[in-house]
Amino acid sequence: MGCPKMTETNLYLTMKGTNEGIIVYLDDQCSFITLLNELGSQVKSDTIENTTEVIINCQNRYLQDWQREEIRQVVEEQSSLKVKSIESNVLSHEEALTWFDQSTIKPFVKTVRSGQVLHVEGDALILGDINPGATVNATGNIFVLGQLKGIAHAGYAEGTEHVVVASYMNPNQIRIANKISRAPDYEMQGSSREFAYINQETGQIELEQIHNLQKIRPNLTDIVERGL
Amino acid sequence: MGEAIVITSGKGGVGKTTTTANIGTALALQDKKVCLIDTDIGLRNLDVILGLENRIIFDIIDVIEGRCKLQAALVKDKRFDCLHLLPAAQSSDKNEVTPEGIKELVDELKPDYDYILIDCPAGIEQGYKNAVAGADKAIVVTTPEKSSVRDADRIIGLLEQEDLEPPHLVINRIRKxxxxxxxxxxxxxxxxxxxxxxxxxxxxxxxxxxxxxHGNPVAFQPDTKASICYRNISRRILGESVPLMSFDEDKGIMVKVKKLLGMK
Structure with missing residues (x-):
């Protein structure tokens, strides 16, 4: 957050100019209708230059999607301001759970066996082997502290940034987001301590030694950012 | 109170029935009271391997449907008094039995025997579910082939979901x-x-x-390799610690000479 440069206050709205742009703080105690009316009249009378982007911060008020949309409409119809984002201090219980799910590492102490399919929200930590014919799907990364001989699918939703890390890598297939790579047709020995990722230049899944992980995915553990 | 052990594999033809017959025989050789149950209804084999086919009067379906007493359906082995077989029906199919039916039957047998070995059919459908229902322990049979190891892995995964002790493994048909x-x-x-x-x-x-x-389980023979393997398994089931048999073959010069001459 940059330091405040200009502050304008009335009963329901507080505007602050910061380095990030203009932030409009909305009162979180009044009714939503009052707020909309106030916002409408305020932005209309405002003399701010055209096509400036604003960030709306509704503080401790929980806004449903249609309410967010309405606020956006009021601001953009009444003035030529652009709403860059709508922020809030509160999350619904459901959103919080989803976020928690997406951002935690889920450990499993078991051998995943042929025919079994493990579906994990967030990162999966497998303390055991993934046997041939077994599948592990995770919306986040997959870490295997054992032998990966089956199928691992990281970034199950569409996370092209996610990786599959295994202490012994000899998989049937590795899938990341919508990319698939399979083992060659000839017999091969697996390799130790490797990880698979999508190389953005080639667009293909590639394998690397684990010590290169910090170079290739330095933000791997910034899980707090994920899911929001 | 006896112990019920199911012998299963997932894949067919890896030697479940042969293993059941031989472990049963080997346990009987150690003077244990053993009952073998064939749950492969519609494709019964266990009686053939034991050479008891001609003695069958009633079968497991007759017992479950109340046409005869359990005791009447049990076939006594021709070699041991302490080895009995409850044969499968050949003319019905696996869907005529429920897991509860088998469990009831096994529970009824348990007080009279030291070991009850349940021969499971191939596959993971109804027949498998029936066979596993009554068991306390499981033995998974596999051969050193990829396909049967894959199926064994699948079956172990399914067994883990049952209320059983962790399964034990028998690797059959090893070629050094x-x-x-x-x-x-x-x-x-x-x-x-x-x-x-x-x-x-x-x-x-x-x-x-x-x-x-010839309808004589190999475990009955004194000195063949396979019979020693089966008897070792039965001793391990009884709690003895027996080292794995060495795979090395005889390398004496006479053996080589005999081989050359086609005598062995």
């Missing part, structure tokens, strides 16, 4: 020279993939086929 040349999975690979305790290995031996053909 193929393991050495890398054309077959070796014992260590299989055990590490399946990560279950190894109960025993059985060498591939023509005597097993010969013995089954």
């Amino acid at each position: 020279h193929m393991m050495d040349s890398g054309d077959m999975l070796d014992v260590d690979d299989i055990v590490s993939t399946l990560s279950v305790e190894l109960l025993g290995v059985i060498m591939d031996d023509e005597d097993v086929i010969r013995a089954s053909h």
Whole structure:
């Protein structure tokens, strides 16, 4: 957050100019209708230059999607301001759970066996082997502290940034987001301590030694950012 | 109170029935009271391998449907008094039995026997579910082939969901020279993939086929490789600690000479 440069206050709205742009703080105690009316009249009378982007911060008020949309409409119809984002201090219980799910590492102490399919929200930590014919799907990364001989699918939703890390890598297939790579047709020995990722230049899944992980995915553990 | 052990494999033809017959025989040789149950309804084999086919009067379906008493359906082995067989029906199919039916039956047998071995049909459908229902323990049979190890892995995964002790593994039909040349999975690979305790290995031996053909389980013979393997397994089931049999074949000069002359 940059330091405040200009502050304008009335009963329901507080505007602050910061380095990030203009932030409009909305009162979180009044009714939503009052707020909309106030916002409408305020932005209309405002003399701010055209096509400036604003960030709306509704503080401790929980806004449903249609309410967010309405606020956006009021601001953009009444003035030529652009709403860059709508922020809030509160999350619904459901959103919080989803976020928690997406951002935690889920450990499993078991051998995943042929025919079994493990579906994990967030990162999966497998303390055991993934046997041939077994599948592990995770919306986040997959870490295997054992032998990966089956199928691992990281970034199950569409996370092209996610990786599959295994202490012994000899998989049937590795899938990341919508990319698939399979083992060659000839017999091969697996390799130790490797990880698979999508190389953005080639667009293909590639394998690397684990010590290169910090170079290739330095933000791997910034899980707090994920899911929001 | 006896212990019920189901013998299963997922894949067909790996030697479940042969293993059941031979472990049963080997346990009977140790003076244990053993009852073998064939749950492969519609495709019964266990009676043939034991050479008891001609003695069957009633079968498991007759018992479950109340046409006869349990005692009447049990066939006594011709070699041992302490080895009994509850044969499967040949004319019905697997859907005529429920897991509850089998469980009730096994519970009724338990007080009278030391071991009840349940021969499971191939597959993971109704027949498998029936066979597993009454068991306290499980033995998974596999051969050193990829396909049967894959199916064993699948079956172990399913067994883990049941209320059973962790299953034990028997690796059947081991061919030493193929393991050495890398054309077959070796014992260590299989055990590490399946990560279950190894109960025993059985060498591939023509005597097993010969013995089954004559309706005499191989475990009954004193000195063939396979019979020693089976007897070792039965001793391990009884709690003895028996080392795995060495795979090395005889390398004496006479053996080589005999081989050259086609005598062995």
